[in-house]
Amino acid sequence: MIRFFERLQSIDRRVVFLFVAICVVLPFLFPFRLPVAVGRSTRGLFDEIEGLPEGSIVMLAGDYSPDGMPELQPMTLAVYRHCFSRNLRVISVCLWPEGPPLVEAAHQQVAAEYGKEYGVDYVNLGYTTGGPNAMVEMGTSIPGLFPRDFYLTPVEELPLMRKISNFADIAFLVSISAGTPGTREWVQQVQSRFDVPMGAGVTAVSAPNFYPYMESGQLLGLLGGMAGAAEYEILIEQPGTAARGMDAQSAVHLLIILFVVLGNISYLLSRRRESEA
Amino acid sequence: MSVHSSISIIVMLIASLAAGIDIGGSAAGAPLQPGEEPLGESAFLEAFIATRPPGPATSVVAHDVPGDGGRQIAISWTRSRDDGAGDDDVVGYDILRSTQPGRGYLLIDEVPPGVESYVDTTATDGTTYYYIVRAKDDMQTVDSEPSGPAASRANWFRTRRLNMFIILVLFFSFVLTYIAQARRGKELFVRRIPGLTAVEEAIGRATEMGKPVLYVPGIGEIDNIMTVASLSILTHVAKITARYESPLLVPTARAVVMSAAEEVVKEAYLSVGKPDAYNPDNIRYLSDAQFAFAAAVNGIMLRERPAANLYMGAFWAESLLLAETGFEAGAIQVAGTAMVSQLPFFITACDYTLIGEELYAASAYLSREPKLLGSLKGSDLGKAFVMVAIIVGVIMETAVAFGVAPLTAIADIFRNFFYVAGQ
Amino acid sequence: MRREIPLIITFVAGFVQLVDFFVPHPLVANAASELRQWSVIVIAASIVLGIGNLLRIHLFERIPRRTAGWPYSIVLLAGMFAMMITGLVWGVGEGTPFNYLFRHLKVHLDMTMFALLAFFIASAAYRAFRVRNWEATLLLLAAVIVMLGRVPLGSLLTRGLPTALQLPVVTEWIMNVPNMIGFRGIMMGAAMGVMAMGLRIILGIERAYLGGE
Numbered sequence: 001m002i003r004f005f006e007r008l009q010s011i012d013r014r015v016v017f018l019f020v021a022i023c024v025v026l027p028f029l030f031p032f033r034l035p036v037a038v039g040r041s042t043r044g045l046f047d048e049i050e051g052l053p054e055g056s057i058v059m060l061a062g063d064y065s066p067d068g069m070p071e072l073q074p075m076t077l078a079v080y081r082h083c084f085s086r087n088l089r090v091i092s093v094c095l096w097p098e099g100p101p102l103v104e105a106a107h108q109q110v111a112a113e114y115g116k117e118y119g120v121d122y123v124n125l126g127y128t129t130g131g132p133n134a135m136v137e138m139g140t141s142i143p144g145l146f147p148r149d150f151y152l153t154p155v156e157e158l159p160l161m162r163k164i165s166n167f168a169d170i171a172f173l174v175s176i177s178a179g180t181p182g183t184r185e186w187v188q189q190v191q192s193r194f195d196v197p198m199g200a201g202v203t204a205v206s207a208p209n210f211y212p213y214m215e216s217g218q219l220l221g222l223l224g225g226m227a228g229a230a231e232y233e234i235l236i237e238q239p240g241t242a243a244r245g246m247d248a249q250s251a252v253h254l255l256i257i258l259f260v261v262l263g264n265i266s267y268l269l270s271r272r273r274e275s276e277a
Numbered sequence: 278m279s280v281h282s283s284i285s286i287i288v289m290l291i292a293s294l295a296a297g298i299d300i301g302g303s304a305a306g307a308p309l310q311p312g313e314e315p316l317g318e319s320a321f322l323e324a325f326i327a328t329r330p331p332g333p334a335t336s337v338v339a340h341d342v343p344g345d346g347g348r349q350i351a352i353s354w355t356r357s358r359d360d361g362a363g364d365d366d367v368v369g370y371d372i373l374r375s376t377q378p379g380r381g382y383l384l385i386d387e388v389p390p391g392v393e394s395y396v397d398t399t400a401t402d403g404t405t406y407y408y409i410v411r412a413k414d415d416m417q418t419v420d421s422e423p424s425g426p427a428a429s430r431a432n433w434f435r436t437r438r439l440n441m442f443i444i445l446v447l448f449f450s451f452v453l454t455y456i457a458q459a460r461r462g463k464e465l466f467v468r469r470i471p472g473l474t475a476v477e478e479a480i481g482r483a484t485e486m487g488k489p490v491l492y493v494p495g496i497g498e499i500d501n502i503m504t505v506a507s508l509s510i511l512t513h514v515a516k517i518t519a520r521y522e523s524p525l526l527v528p529t530a531r532a533v534v535m536s537a538a539e540e541v542v543k544e545a546y547l548s549v550g551k552p553d554a555y556n557p558d559n560i561r562y563l564s565d566a567q568f569a570f571a572a573a574v575n576g577i578m579l580r581e582r583p584a585a586n587l588y589m590g591a592f593w594a595e596s597l598l599l600a601e602t603g604f605e606a607g608a609i610q611v612a613g614t615a616m617v618s619q620l621p622f623f624i625t626a627c628d629y630t631l632i633g634e635e636l637y638a639a640s641a642y643l644s645r646e647p648k649l650l651g652s653l654k655g656s657d658l659g660k661a662f663v664m665v666a667i668i669v670g671v672i673m674e675t676a677v678a679f680g681v682a683p684l685t686a687i688a689d690i691f692r693n694f695f696y697v698a699g700q
Numbered sequence: 701m702r703r704e705i706p707l708i709i710t711f712v713a714g715f716v717q718l719v720d721f722f723v724p725h726p727l728v729a730n731a732a733s734e735l736r737q738w739s740v741i742v743i744a745a746s747i748v749l750g751i752g753n754l755l756r757i758h759l760f761e762r763i764p765r766r767t768a769g770w771p772y773s774i775v776l777l778a779g780m781f782a783m784m785i786t787g788l789v790w791g792v793g794e795g796t797p798f799n800y801l802f803r804h805l806k807v808h809l810d811m812t813m814f815a816l817l818a819f820f821i822a823s824a825a826y827r828a829f830r831v832r833n834w835e836a837t838l839l840l841l842a843a844v845i846v847m848l849g850r851v852p853l854g855s856l857l858t859r860g861l862p863t864a865l866q867l868p869v870v871t872e873w874i875m876n877v878p879n880m881i882g883f884r885g886i887m888m889g890a891a892m893g894v895m896a897m898g899l900r901i902i903l904g905i906e907r908a909y910l911g912g913e
């Protein structure tokens with residue numbers, strides 16, 4: 001037994017990897033559906049969107065690439081579903097080159113569910129370079145920065161875009177972001193400059209970065225990683241991939257804790273042996 | 278029944294006759310269709326409310342938006358008595374604008390019920406406008422009295438940002454004062470930053486082992502100030518590797534950063550008199566895509582086996598992917614970033630980590646140039662200012678919360694001073 | 701002169717953006733907006749530099765010289781040109797070959813790389829969280845609470861306890877109080893660093909990033 005624990009000190013990390021893989025895969029095959037409790041910051045975003053008057057225009061900034069999809073795509077889908085179910089109109093922008101096709105896929109999926117029409121109920125403006133500079137520029141003119149949409153249609157041909165000149169026409173901004181330019185820049189350059197009410201969805205790794213903005217009221221709601229996405233799915237009563245992923249996440253967290261405990265037992269044992277020797 | 282409502286009934290009757298609405302029974306209008314109920318009492322009341330015109334919006338005031346870039350006029354009004362009260366049937370307001378009082382009003386926008394203000398962003402500076410707010414219910418509209426004349430103009434200062442301007446001027450003067458002092462030759466003390474001492478040791482060890490040094494300037498664009506700080510550190514690192522003649526690998530995720538890094542490294546090799554040791558193939562652009570970049574850098578670590586990995590700049594989720602691989606490969610690792618959420622990963626997997634502002638201080642620390650050291654001292658004073666402000670603020674807010682009334686006014690001023698305003 | 705011109709450009713561009721923050725007048729706003737559009741274009745155009753670098757190193761160095769792992773260079777260039785050509789010829793919208801490659805190749809490769817993080821975090825955590833001293837023990841305890849509190853399992857485990865002791869609540873407290881205090885401190889310090897650095901750059905005091913001294 002003691003030898004087993006001692007060996008743990010120098011365990012090959014691939015053994016750890018194997019266990020992690022098992023803990024991720026098994027719950028997907030045999031879900032045990034733990035109930036999801038909704039946190040305050042998730043509810044904040046939900047309440048804000050819930051409180052917008054019908055017809056308001058929501059801007060969604062999809063600043064992520066495929067790697068962020070498992071965590072962030074469910075958020076984009078859930079936010080679109082929520083907006084469309086409440087008859088809000090959505091325009092999407094991306095400051096990451098890989099963002100537009102991901103946002104478009106979500107758009108199309110959800111628009112079909114709710115019978116929404118492109119150009120009237122939602123618009124995908126596609127990608128622009130320039131990061132924070134582009135954000136500030138949208139404060140001057142959104143059509144100026146995006147003369148054409150994702151499909152290269154001139155924006156003046158889209159009925160929804162005729163109503164939009166700059167952030168004054170945006171009722172709420174949701175930044176779904178995996179890095180930079182992303183939520184931090186939207187808060188610094190847009191929320192605080194143009195007073196646009198704003199919420200965000202970010203990867204779990206970066207979520208701690210944004211709690212201070214949540215606490216200062218600069219972010220009115222925050223979805224952190226897959227857990228945040230799952231909570232939002234529960235709130236709009238449409239559990240999706242994120243809610244399904246929560247079992248796997250529970251299992252892996254438990255596994256890591258187990259490994260940490262085992263690692264510590266072996267560490268303490270080896271230390272005792274050293275002090276005896 | 279009050280006089281007001283009896284008059285209203287008469288008005289309603291006239292209005293409904295005019296509108297051709299059948300109120301009760303089928304005698305006066307078209308015959309009832311099969312299945313159609315004659316209007317009962319409640320329907321009567323509904324028709325009555327629907328046909329009574331809404332109360333007008335009152336006290337319409339228009340004025341130039343202060344401290345803006347022009348073209349904006351703010352309009353405010355008191356909502357109709359039937360908006361949220363009274364008959365509660367107002368469906369919104371139309372905003373009309375004219376350049377002459379009394380005529381030529383054109384619709385510029387509409388707003389939902391409950392709203393009592395609007396900003397016209399399409400005004401021409403210097404032109405005088407008059408506004409009317411038109412209350413609407415389902416059937417009728419009522420115009421307000423026109424507003425007084427208003428004209429927009431462009432301003433030279435955003436008054437709402439005065440507080441930030443004061444703080445900025447204060448901060449800049451701290452920095453500039455200390456820079457001036459340093460220039461005059463005043464000796465300034467800077468505490469030791471262990472991470473930076475470690476950089477030199479790491480490069481030294483790589484040289485002893487005859488292995489390259491890997492310098493990752495983060496994946497931020499050149500407009501990210503962490504990237505600029507990183508390039509400054511790269512200058513010093515490149516000088517050391519040039520002296521030791523160890524290869525220096527600089528993979529980048531942004532093309533502009535790559536060309537800046539080329540320039541920095543080339544100049545550094547030149548400045549220590551080793552231009553021939555500079556190898557342009559070691560400064561590489563890999564990919565803008567975050568994880569493609571991470572995969573490529575991991576590949577470099579495993580193939581070329583650098584003995585010292587330096588990660589300085591803006592990092593996101595790739596931080597641990599890089600640092601864990603480097604750890605497994607057995608390199609000495611020093612990281613530096615102001616990305617707070619990545620710090621735990623770097624601290625776990627690296628030997629030393631520059632935390633937050635240490636990254637920005639590094640170029641001053643490494644170059645020992647008095648002007649840069651002066652600016653460090655200046656920002657320290659700025660930090661002291663913030664610390665005092667926080668402590669004073671906390672004390673005042675606490676006192677107010679415990680009911681020390683005389684402080685309320687001062688606390689309000691203090692709080693407003695630190696309020697960050699938008700446009 | 702080679703040093704002065706970039707410094708002058710830096711000063712003008714930086715100063716205009718700074719003034720733009722405080723002066724709303726169209727004269728300044730338009731100039732600042734113009735400069736921002738330039739930067740958007742310059743950064744977009746710089747991708748040419750990146751492609752040039754890739755071609756130089758892989759097409760003209762690695763492949764002809766057969767350096768170690770040179771076949772990967774072919775894969776790299778093939779991938780780059782495949783995306784470039786399909787995108788230029790058929791566009792990038794829904795249903796195009798570019799979109800097909802993107803969705804079925806790039807998406808999965810990227811996700812795989814990101815997913816590796818879960819494994820790396822597990823091994824790093826296993827190594828890092830040791831009860832070496834009481835601070836490390838405290839860190840370990842906090843980590844365990846947050847890890848459990850963030851997933852449904854945590855609320856399930858402590859369901860019967862009073863609200864203040866339930867794991868999600870304790871987690872929220874750890875994140876919003878002790879964690880945020882540290883974060884804010886580092887953020888504010890870093891913000892000061894950014895301001896000082898920005899001033900040094902605009903005034904041309906910090907010039908190491910341009911190369912040389």
